[in-house]
Amino acid sequence: MSWGTDEIAAPATDTWGSAAVADDTPTDNAEGTAEGEAPTTPAPAVGELSKEKYVSKARDAGWNEATAIDFSKYQNGGAEDNDWHGAAASYEWKDEYGDVGPEVLQLEMILFGGEFQMKRGERMEPLELKVNIEGPVLIKPIKSFDEAGLHPIIQSNVEKCGYDKPTPIQAYAIPAVLQAMDVVGVAQTGSGKTAAYLIPVLSRLMGKAKKLAAPKPNTADPSYNPQFHKVKAEPLVVVVVPTRELAIQIFDEARRLCYRSMLRPCVAYGGLPMKICVEELGKGCDILIASPGRLCDLMDKPHVLTMSRVKYTIIDEADEMLDADWESELSKIMAGGGKYI
Ligand SMILES: Nc1ncnc2c1ncn2[C@@H]1O[C@H](COP(=O)(O)OP(=O)(O)OP(=O)(O)O)[C@@H](O)[C@H]1O
Numbered sequence: 001m002s003w004g005t006d007e008i009a010a011p012a013t014d015t016w017g018s019a020a021v022a023d024d025t026p027t028d029n030a031e032g033t034a035e036g037e038a039p040t041t042p043a044p045a046v047g048e049l050s051k052e053k054y055v056s057k058a059r060d061a062g063w064n065e066a067t068a069i070d071f072s073k074y075q076n077g078g079a080e081d082n083d084w085h086g087a088a089a090s091y092e093w094k095d096e097y098g099d100v101g102p103e104v105l106q107l108e109m110i111l112f113g114g115e116f117q118m119k120r121g122e123r124m125e126p127l128e129l130k131v132n133i134e135g136p137v138l139i140k141p142i143k144s145f146d147e148a149g150l151h152p153i154i155q156s157n158v159e160k161c162g163y164d165k166p167t168p169i170q171a172y173a174i175p176a177v178l179q180a181m182d183v184v185g186v187a188q189t190g191s192g193k194t195a196a197y198l199i200p201v202l203s204r205l206m207g208k209a210k211k212l213a214a215p216k217p218n219t220a221d222p223s224y225n226p227q228f229h230k231v232k233a234e235p236l237v238v239v240v241v242p243t244r245e246l247a248i249q250i251f252d253e254a255r256r257l258c259y260r261s262m263l264r265p266c267v268a269y270g271g272l273p274m275k276i277c278v279e280e281l282g283k284g285c286d287i288l289i290a291s292p293g294r295l296c297d298l299m300d301k302p303h304v305l306t307m308s309r310v311k312y313t314i315i316d317e318a319d320e321m322l323d324a325d326w327e328s329e330l331s332k333i334m335a336g337g338g339k340y341i
Pocket residue numbers: 016017118119120121122124162163164165166167170187188189190191192193194195249
């Protein structure tokens with residue numbers, strides 16, 4: 001795994017943030033097909049549905065929101081708040097689906113309806129447009145998401161998120177990642193960096209997930225029993241973030257973008273009961289968003305997590321993560337659990 005040589009920089013007057021995507025599969029091309037897509041009936045637009053009705057149906061159907069946890073039950077200390085966002089509803093995959101799962105309107109309301117989740121950024125227009133690119137290849141920016149040749153399911157999820165057009169960082173980073181480049185992206189805060197790496201990475205994995213991903217249990221099946229059916233988490237994508245707030249925010253975006261895909265996102269961050277983390281990972285995990293300390297703890301439990309299938313490593317807030325404080329954790333993570341300093 002190497003650090004990026006192509007740099008995308010959008011100078012701004014504001015706070016800065018950065019994200020680095022490292023791709024372990026440099027020979028692949030962007031996938032743009034949805035062979036075997038399951039036939040679906042067109043759904044009414046979310047806005048036309050009665051939100052209350054679908055959210056309440058969703059709850060009846062067992063889709064769980066992030067729920068408060070009584071930490072006194074776990075007694076492992078260290079937890080400062082009592083929200084466990086890792087158990088928030090995400091798309092549950094069944095073996096019998098083809099490459100694309102059917103729509104679940106109740107979940108769609110939760111993911112894209114906006115009751116629980118932050119969605120489309122309203123202040124994208126005034127974003128600074130000055131862009132610097134460094135690297136051997138000149139990237140032609142995309143002007144629309146259509147132009148990017150995304151997998152249809154990711155394209156549809158982007159539309160459901162209400163993203164009309166790519167932000168500057170997305171216009172450059174999406175085609176670069178789709179062309180299997182390692183990318184270092186720097187842009188002002190709130191400029192859509194999360195989607196800038198998640199969209200192309202997920203799009204590239206779609207269609208290949210069946211081949212690449214580890215088998216996962218049918219958690220949607222009522223007979224699912226964690227004791228017997230739990231698996232080892234073998235993520236294809238690891239996103240490392242410095243704070244739990246950021247981890248939760250990225251997890252939310254991943255839940256939306258993974259809708260109707262067999263890619264299952266999970267989040268793990270410090271301060272939360274390890275027992276619950278392990279339970280969630282035991283349901284299978286393709287996209288792992290984690291804080292460095294917790295990720296290293298999990299890597300020390302090879303029966304819970306292995307990094308052997310990782311294809312993409314993303315370091316969010318890379319400027320902060322590359323600080324000396326995180327050196328040993330990052331060395332371990334980048335070495336994939338093998339030798340590290
Ligand atoms: N193309 C787009 N059009 C409209 N809204 C978007 C687009 N891309 C992302 N957003 C929304 O913009 C908001 C900010 O995005 P995001 O959190 O990814 O920014 P960021 O650059 O990662 O910020 P930070 O540096 O604070 O982490 C989010 O609500 C996200 O859903």
